[in-house]
Amino acid sequence: MIVEKKVFELPEFRTSGGQLIKNVRIGWESYGTLNADRSNAILIAHYFSGTSHAAGRHAKEDVFPGYWDALIGPGKAIDTDRYFVFSSDTLVNLNARDPHVITTGPASINPDTGKSYGLDFPLVTIRDFAAVQKALVDYLGIRRLHAVMGPSMGGLQTLAWAAIYPDMMDRIVPVICAGEVDAWLIAWLGLWGAPIIADPAWKNGAYALDEQPLAGLKLALELVTLQANHWIWADTQFGRTFAEPGADPGNALRNYFKAQTVVSGIAAERAKISDANHLLYLVKANQTFAVGPTGTVADLEKIKARTLLLYSPEDQVFRAAKSRATAAAIAKGGAEVETAEIHGPFGHANGLFAMAPLGEKIREFLAA
CATH class of the missing domain: 3.40.50.1820 (Alpha/Beta hydrolase fold, catalytic domain)
Structure with missing residues (x-):
């Protein structure tokens, strides 16, 4: 259709x-x-x-x-x-x-x-x-x-x-x-919004439309993406695969597992069309x-x-x-x-x- x-x-x-x-x-x-x-x-x-x-x-x-x-x-x-x-x-x-x-x-x-x-x-x-x-x-x-x-x-x-x-x-x-x-989900929803509020670019919600707090928004969407899925999905899709072949995460802080980079990539794409304040308002609407x-x-x-x-x-x-x-x-x-x-x-x-x-x-x- x-x-x-x-x-x-x-x-x-x-x-x-x-x-x-x-x-x-x-x-x-x-x-x-x-x-x-x-x-x-x-x-x-x-x-x-x-x-x-x-x-x-x-x-x-x-x-x-x-x-x-x-x-x-x-x-x-x-x-x-x-x-x-x-x-x-x-x-x-x-x-x-x-x-x-x-x-x-x-x-x-x-x-x-x-x-x-x-x-x-x-x-x-x-x-x-x-x-x-x-x-x-x-x-x-x-x-x-x-x-x-x-x-x-x-x-x-x-x-x-x-x-x-x-x-x-x-x-x-x-x-x-x-x-x-319930209280458990209320607290989790609060964590979904927390990275935005902690991002200095949020400016207490007064950011310009072309200068929104993308770092906080992306991290917030990583939390949303991960909680909305399941460890069965993550284990089946990624296991302990390295993000880059040969780049063992145990050898350097900036070496990552594939599970990390995929969730991060999903969140980065979603952040491009999302608005940080809107996410916070949705959090409040669901909590209440x-x-x-x-x-x-x-x-x-x-x-x-x-x-x-x-x-x-x-x-x-x-x-x-x-x-x-x-x-x-x-x-x-x-x-x-x-x-x-x-x-x-x-x-x-x-x-x-x-x-x-x-x-x-x-x-x-x-x-x-």
């Missing part, structure tokens, strides 16, 4: 904290056709470092398709011959410098000053991400969604949708997530995740939608026990809930790269 990037605009948006943001612009993509009664829409919410690019390619020459391309498309588990599938970039999207991403956040121009917001941009929450998506849904004239689904932070958004707008969807598929961000109106796990019991919760036992971000507890809390409220495990070598990222074996289960769940 060749995908067209579209823009949704709101003259103003008031955050859950009561702050006003003017001229909100977010990018969105869709796959398939909305039917006459607008009843076949499936919303896909993206993960922490993801974008609205869930499937297809922006151009034929693109090397990689969207992250769930194995699931979304004609005849696939999320069948675009049957469903209208759409996804939007969140506020404060990490990839603010990617030409295919349209987002509003600290790197955006404040219409009141003509300069980028920096840390003057209001803090936002997962609930705010869902609220902007709700505005897009209303704009499209969709009264009820066939399903809401997404991995990781997309799963948090899915749970927020189901708790805040319980009568607006038939089904949800939260993937590699849980109903709360509140699933519903009261901001407690009890809000999971407000969910009415049929639920298929997919989790990975190898996940090092959202522990499997937390995912299972989330499913139990939703079921306690009376909703129909089933779970399934995602297995693979990628840990948390199994929810992106090891989903194909779950395709038939997802197809059946959406069709039931």
Whole structure:
């Protein structure tokens, strides 16, 4: 599929904290056709470092398709011959410098000053991400969604949708997530952002757009990349191979293992299209995740939608026990809930790269 990037605009948006943001612009993509009664829409919410690019390619020459391309498309588990599938970039999207991403956040121009917001941009929450998506849904004239689904932070958004707008969807598929961000993950998220804050080039968030703290941002993305994967992946891919043949890391400080240089290279490429302040805002949004109106796990019991919760036992971000507890809390409220495990070598990222074996289960769940 060749995908067209579209823009949704709101003259103003008031955050859950009561702050006003003017001229909100977010990018969105869709796959398939909305039917006459607008009843076949499936919303896909993206993960922490993801974008609205869930499937297809922006151009034929693109090397990689969207992250769930194995699931979304004609005849696939999320069948675009049957469903209208759409996804939007969140506020404060990490990839603010990617030409295919349209987002509003600290790197955006404040219409009141003509300069980028920096840390003057209001803090936002997962609930705010869902609220902007709700505005897009209303704009499209969709009264009820066939399903809401997404991995990781997309799963948090899915749970927020189901708790805040319980009568607006038939089904949800939260993937590699849980109903709360616990103390362990709060601390890890803080470490994700710490290298940026420690970089003198950060300048308390007041860096020029062409002088962002790349050293801190790159190191932050190394931490994100490593934690989102698994030692099975690292051991299988690299073992103890030297980065340079014959350059034994035991002989010099600047001799490295291949595992180090690959993770560093991935982070360096991602840093080119990312924004440091946006990463910090995403960290805060995830740390403060509140699933519903009261901001407690009890809000999971407000969910009415049929639920298929997919989790990975190898996940090092959202522990499997937390995912299972989330499913139990939703079921306690009376909703129909089933779970399934995602297995693979990628840990948390199994929810992106090891989903194909779950395709038939997802197809059946959406069709039931």
